Amino acid sequence: EFAFEKGLFPDAGVLDETSALRELRRSMSRVVSMEQSARLAELEYLLDGLDWTQAVERIITLARYNGLDTQALEQSKALSLDSLTGLVGPDLSADRDLDQELMDALEHFVQSVDTDHDDKKATRTALETAHSALNRLRQGRRLKWSMWRKLSTLSPAQKSAQHAEDLIQIAAEHDRHPELKKDLSQAVGWIFDIAAETLSTYQEHKRLWGVLDFADQESMALELLQRADVREHISERLDLLLVDEFQDTSPIQLAILLQLASLSRETVWVGDQKQSIYGFRGTDPALMDACLEELLRPGSSNTLETLNKSWRSRPPLVRLTSDVFSPAFAQHRMPEEHVRLDPALNDDPGLGVAVEWWTLQCKNQDQDAMALAQGVCDLLNDNGAKVRDRQSSEARQIKPGDIAVLCRTNDVCSKVANALQSLNIRAAIPSSGLLNTPEARTVMAGLQLWVDSRDSLAAAELARLLHYPDKPEQWLLDLLNNPGESAFAHLPEAAAITELSRQNPAAGVQKALTMVARALNIRKWCLVWGESEQRLANMDALQTLALAFIDTCYQEGIGCTPAGLIAHLRDLHQAGEDTRNPAAGENAVTVVTWHGSKGLEWPVTVLHQIGKTFDPSPLGVQVQHDWNKFTTRDPLADRKLRYLISPYHPNTKHSAFHDRLREHPSMEETARQHYRQ
Helix, strand or coil: CCCHHHCCCCCCEECCHHHHHHHHHHHHHHHCCHHHHHHHHHHHHHCCCCCHHHHHHHHHHHHHHCCCCHHHHHHHHHHHHHHHHCCCCCCCCCCCCHHHHHHHHHHHHHHHCCCCCCCCHHHHHHHHHHHHHHHHHHCCCCCCHHHHHHHHCCCCCHHHHHHHHHHHHHHHHHHHCHHHHHHHHHHHHHHHHHHHHHHHHHHHHHHHHCEECHHHHHHHHHHHCCCHHHHHHHHCCCCEEEECCHHHCCHHHHHHHHHHHHHCCEEEECCCHHHHHHCHHHCCHHHHHHHHHHHCCCCCCCCCCCCCEECCCCHHHHHHHHHHHHHHHHCCCCCHHHCCCEECCCCCHHHCCCCCCCCCCCCCHHHHHHHHHHHHHHHHCCCCCEEECCCCCCEEECCHHHEEEEECCHHHHHHHHHHHHHCCCEEECCECCHHHCHHHHHHHHHHHHHHCCCCHHHHHHHHHHHHCCCCHHHHHHHHHHCCCCCCCCCCHHHHHHHHHHHHCCCCCHHHHHHHHHHHHCHHHHHHHCCCHHHHHHHHHHHHHHHHHHHHHHHHHCCCCCHHHHHHHHHHHHHCCCCCECCCCCCCEEEEEECHHHCCCCCCEEEECCCCCCCCCCCCEEEEECCHHHCCCCCCCCCCEEEEECCCCCCCCCCCHHHHHHHCCCCHHHHHHHHHHC
C-alpha cells in the first residue's frame, strides 16, 4: 500500500540483510580510489587497531537507524574532528624535527649500552625494541604510533637506564607530533566522506535495480506518514495501535510509531526498559527512557501499568534478580516498583537449590573454560539437581540439553565448547567450516559432477570419502593406475548423478541439490559416520545456504545455476561464513554469547564471565543527542554521530591521549550509558 505514492512498483524486490551488506560493500569499493585505498592501508598500520571499512559500515548503519541525511553526516564529521583536537597535545614548534631527534636518540641508546656488563632481560628487550624502530626509520619508513608510545615507556635494567633517558623523553613528545593530528584527522574525515559517498552510490544502485532494503522501508514509511493525504487515509482506519517489544525500537522506528500513534484513537505500548540494554538493531536505551518521561509527564492523560509478576522462574531466582537489579536501575531514575518482580509460582524444594555461585580460581581463559566445564559435568552428575520436565511436569535429573552456558564473546564460547567436549559432553555452538565436513564435501563433489561429468577431481573426492575411507593408499594406487577423466567414473554415485544431470538439463539449484543428495544417499552416510545429529544439522545448513543463494539471485536479477551455487559456497567458505548449525537437543549443552541468548530460555543457565567489567569509553562511533531537548513530536531532531579513534592498540589504556579522553566532555554521557548497560 502507498507504493505508487513513493513512485515504487508494488512488487519491488527487497534485499535481505546479507544481500544488502554485500551490495553496500560493492558500493564502497566503487567510491574508494586506489590512492585512497593505499593511504587508508597506511593509516591502519600507523593507527594500530583502526578498521576503516568497519567504521564506514557502522557510520552508515547508525545514520540510517537515526534518520541522518548528508548534511547531518557532514555535521557529525565536524563534531568528531573538533572532539579529536582536544585529545592530542599542542603542536611542536616548527623548527623541531622529532623524527630525526628520535633517530639520533635511538642511535645513542643502542651504541651506549654495553651488553657485556648488562645482560639483564629487561635491557635485551629494550635493545630489541630500539633496533626494530631504528631499522624502520633507516629505511625511510614511519613508525606506528604504538611504537612511539612503547619507546616512551622503555625500561632497561638499572645499569643502562641512564642511556635511555633522552630517548624516553623524546618519544614521550610524540602526541605533539604534527603528523599524529594529521593522521587522526585524515582518517576520521575520510571515513565520514566515504560513508556519505558509499550511501549515495548504494541508494542509486538500488534505485536502478528497483530493489529496497529494510532501512529503505523504514525511511519511506516515515516520509509517507508526514504527507497530509496519507495521514488522513490512515486516521480514518486506525482505531487501536499495539506496540510490542517497545525496548527493541530503533530511533527511526520510534518516529514512525509516534506518527502512527498521533493518528490512532488509542495506543498501547508494551516493553521492558531493562531489556533495552541489548542495543538490538540500533535501539537506544536512553531514547526509551526519554520517551517514557515525555509520555508520562505531569498533566498527561497517558497511564502506566507495571506487570509485577513473574510466571517463568522459580521464586528464589525472581527474588535474587529483583534484589540485584532494583538498586542498579534506581541509579538511572527507574523506580523500584518498575523493576522488582514478585514470583507467581510456588517453589518445589524437590528441585534442589535455584542459584549456585561457582568460583573459578584460574589464571587464564583456557583454565576458566576447563573449570566451568568440570562444574557442568558435576552438575549433570548431581542427583539432587533437578528440573521440571516440560512434557510431564515431573521433576527429573538435569540433562545436557537443559543447560545453556552464556559467554561474553564467540572466542570464549569456542573455548568452553572445546572444554566440554574434552569431558565427553556434547556442546551445541554455531561455527564456520561447513564445507570442511565430510557430508558437505560429498555433496559439493556431487554438484561438481552434476555440472561437469568429466570432473575427475570430484569423482576422486567421492571415491575417497565413500569407498576408500580407511584405504588411502589403495585409493591413490587405483587413481595412478587409471588416471584422467575415466578415473572413478564407474562409481555408482558418479554414474547416477551424471545420468540425472543428462535427463534434467534445465534443473534449477534446488532440484539439482535435492537429486544429488538422493543419488549420494547422503542421509545414510550421515548415520554411518556417527554424530548423526550434527551431520544432519549440517545438511540443513547447506540447504539453508542454497535457499539464500536462490533468494539473492532473484533479488539481484542474476542467473541462478548449480555452477553459481558452487562458486557461492566456495566464496562463503573462504570468508569463513559457511556456518554449521549447532545440533541442539537433549544430549548437547548450548554455548552461546549473552547477546545471542536474547529471547531464548533454558531450565538451567550458566552465566560465564559475570564478574568481568569494562571501563566506559567514548571511542568508536556513538550517537550524540541533547536529551534535555527531546520531544515526541520529533524524536530524531538534533541527533548526530561522533567518531573518535585512538592512535594506539585497542588494549592500550594508559597514555596522555587516554588521560585527556577521560576528561573529555563526552565522557559523562558515555559513562552514564555504560553503567546503564
